[in-house]
Amino acid sequence: MTIGMTDKPQDILPIDPLLRKGFGVRLGTLVIIRWLGISGQLLALLGVHFLLGFDVQLNLTLPTLLALVLPNLWFTLRADSNTQLSETQSAAHLTFDLTHLAAMLFLTGGLANPFAVLMLAPASVSASILGRSSTKLLIFASVSLVTTLAFTPFPLPWDGPPPELNTLIKVGIWISLCFTLVFLTLYMARLGREGRERSRALVATQAALAHEQRLAALGTLAAAAAHELGTPLGTILLASKELLDTWEGDDETRIDLELIVEQTSRCRAILSDLREQRQPGNSNHFTSMQVEAILREAGSPHEQRGTQVRYTTDGENSHDIRRSPELMHAFRNIIENAVGFSLSYVDVNVQWQEDTLSISISDDGPGFDPAVIKKLGEPYVTTRQPTPGEDGGLGLGLFISKTLLERTGARLGFANGAQCGATVTMVWPRKTLLDNLVDTPTKEQRS
Numbered sequence: 033m034t035i036g037m038t039d040k041p042q043d044i045l046p047i048d049p050l051l052r053k054g055f056g057v058r059l060g061t062l063v064i065i066r067w068l069g070i071s072g073q074l075l076a077l078l079g080v081h082f083l084l085g086f087d088v089q090l091n092l093t094l095p096t097l098l099a100l101v102l103p104n105l106w107f108t109l110r111a112d113s114n115t116q117l118s119e120t121q122s123a124a125h126l127t128f129d130l131t132h133l134a135a136m137l138f139l140t141g142g143l144a145n146p147f148a149v150l151m152l153a154p155a156s157v158s159a160s161i162l163g164r165s166s167t168k169l170l171i172f173a174s175v176s177l178v179t180t181l182a183f184t185p186f187p188l189p190w191d192g193p194p195p196e197l198n199t200l201i202k203v204g205i206w207i208s209l210c211f212t213l214v215f216l217t218l219y220m221a222r223l224g225r226e227g228r229e230r231s232r233a234l235v236a237t238q239a240a241l242a243h244e245q246r247l248a249a250l251g252t253l254a255a256a257a258a259h260e261l262g263t264p265l266g267t268i269l270l271a272s273k274e275l276l277d278t279w280e281g282d283d284e285t286r287i288d289l290e291l292i293v294e295q296t297s298r299c300r301a302i303l304s305d306l307r308e309q310r311q312p313g314n315s316n317h318f319t320s321m322q323v324e325a326i327l328r329e330a331g332s333p334h335e336q337r338g339t340q341v342r343y344t345t346d347g348e349n350s351h352d353i354r355r356s357p358e359l360m361h362a363f364r365n366i367i368e369n370a371v372g373f374s375l376s377y378v379d380v381n382v383q384w385q386e387d388t389l390s391i392s393i394s395d396d397g398p399g400f401d402p403a404v405i406k407k408l409g410e411p412y413v414t415t416r417q418p419t420p421g422e423d424g425g426l427g428l429g430l431f432i433s434k435t436l437l438e439r440t441g442a443r444l445g446f447a448n449g450a451q452c453g454a455t456v457t458m459v460w461p462r463k464t465l466l467d468n469l470v471d472t473p474t475k476e477q478r479s
Contacts, residue, residue, distance in 0.1 A: 057122045057161055060113030066104045066129065073097055073136060076147070086189035092139050100132045123158065123166035127173055130154040134177035141188030142181035143205045144197050151178055152213050159221035171217055178209050229411045262303055269296040320352040323382045323391070329355075330363035331380065334371040339378055341371065347384030353465065358440055362433035366393050366456050369429065373397035373454075387462050394455040399448040408446045409434040441465065 074097060081088045117125070130151070137145050155170040162170075182202055187194040197205075276289040321329075324345045335341050353359075370378045374395035383390045400408065411431040434444050441464035445457040 057117055058113070059107065059111060059115040059117055062117070062122075062125050063104060063107050063111075063113060066100065067108075069129070069133075070097065070101055070104065080189055084191065086191055088189045089139050089186065093136060096132070096135050096139065100129075103128075119162050119166055122162055123169060126154040126158055126162075126170060130170065130173055130177065134181060137181055138184045139186050141186065141194070142184030143178070143202055143209070144188040144194075148178075148181060148205070148209065151181075151209060152216055155213055155217045156220050159217040159219075160224040164221070167217060167221055171214065174213050175210050178206060178213070182206050262300070265296055265300050265303070269293065269300065272296060321355050322350065322352055323389070324380075326353070326355050326359060327363055327367070327380050327382070327391070330360055331367040331371075331378075333364070334368050337371055339371045339374045340376065341367070341378045341380065343380045343382075345382040345384070347382075349386075350384045351465070356440070358436040362436045365429050365433045370395040370397075370454075370456075385462075389460045389462060389465055391458045392455055394449070394453055396449075396453045399452055399454045400446060402448070405446055405448070409444065441467075 077088050077090065077093055077097070080086045081090060133150055133154075137148055137151070140147075142148070151174055155167065155174045158167045158170040272289055272292045276286065276293060279286055279289060322345075324343050328343055331341050331343075367378065367380065370393050374397045377396055379392075379394045381392045381394075383392070409431060437444060437458055440460070442458045442460050445459070447455050447457070449455065
């Protein structure tokens with residue numbers, strides 16, 4: 033039951049190529065962060081030199097710090113802070129900041145300086161907002177610069193002779209920094225990639241829901257139009273009939289009058305059908321229906337594809353629920369894909385119990401791929417291996433359906449049959465169902 037948004041076959045676990053690219057960052061954000069870094073470095077240098085009396089090589093460290101102040105001052109005064117940097121430009125800025133930080137540490141003790149841990153920051157930032165190539169570049173540059181810090185000839189600023197670090201301790205610091213750098217970068221890259229994927233998938237979810245809402249609003253608009261046009265059409269029909277009954281002129285005009293009566297009657301019949309489907313003036317755009325009726329409506333476009341779709345309802349104390357866009361889109365998507373992967377039939381079962389409503393949609397197809405069944409519902413994860421002649425997908429359909437159903441209070445479950453086939457189960461607590469999907473009659477409706 034691969035839930036997908038396109039008809040193009042894909043490999044298992046396809047990822048949108050756009051998601052592999054980063055997003056860059058706003059120039060103003062980098063400028064502000066850089067000013068904070070400059071302030072911190074200047075405060076540390078002056079504090080250690082004047083308060084603690086340590087020699088921090090001001091003749092070297094201050095010009096090095098100035099090398100960062102000048103370009104940042106130019107960006108502040110001359111550049112547009114709202115400029116959205118490309119990934120390459122963002123990577124260049126982070127590489128420059130990393131190199132400058134390494135230069136400051138090189139002049140103040142290298143790996144013996146407690147601030148050497150700041151070497152982890154640029155690569156971690158890159159992993160969260162930039163793509164893989166830029167992050168790999170920052171990791172390589174960070175490891176190279178950390179290695180260079182181990183061979184600095186400048187001692188750690190100290191009052192008197194600085195402490196000498198044992199070679200083994202230096203190696204340990206180098207290993208810990210490199211290991212933490214790689215681990216933290218991979219962790220941030222994973223979180224950033226998942227965030228971007230979910231962001232894009234949520235946009236697709238909102239687009240699908242907006243589409244369903246436009247369809248529902250269109251139905252209501254048609255009903256209102258039918259209501260408003262009914263009176264003038266009735267007047268036209270009555271006047272044309274009276275004129276036809278009393279007409280004693282030429283036959284050609286009589287034929288035209290008969291045509292007017294016929295077409296006006298046809299318009300009234302069409303408007304009558306529209307009024308039966310949507311009652312005008314109802315503030316609730318989504319009519320209440322039996323659950324099985326909503327499922328039948330959602331599955332009807334797919335019942336002519338050579339697969340038998342069987343609907344059953346069990347249990348007592350059932351309720352009519354709103355035909356909401358969330359339910360229609362999710363049911364249609366799941367049934368469509370069940371039909372697409374079934375061999376001969378799809379079973380749709382509605383089960384009313386004392387405390388819950390459960391809906392299961394099962395097929396006799398190949399079933400979910402065991403490799404990804406635990407990840408179902410995540411964006412860009414497909415549910416089965418595409419087979420020849422079958423549709424694949426990008427894995428957005430199931431995420432959208434799951435998100436929409438969870439908004440109504442449902443819990444989704446996925447399982448394979450004992451022999452074959454797959455089953456999607458949706459369960460609503462009855463209390464949640466009454467709060468979210470069942471309309472409470474107003475006093476006027478009860479009377």
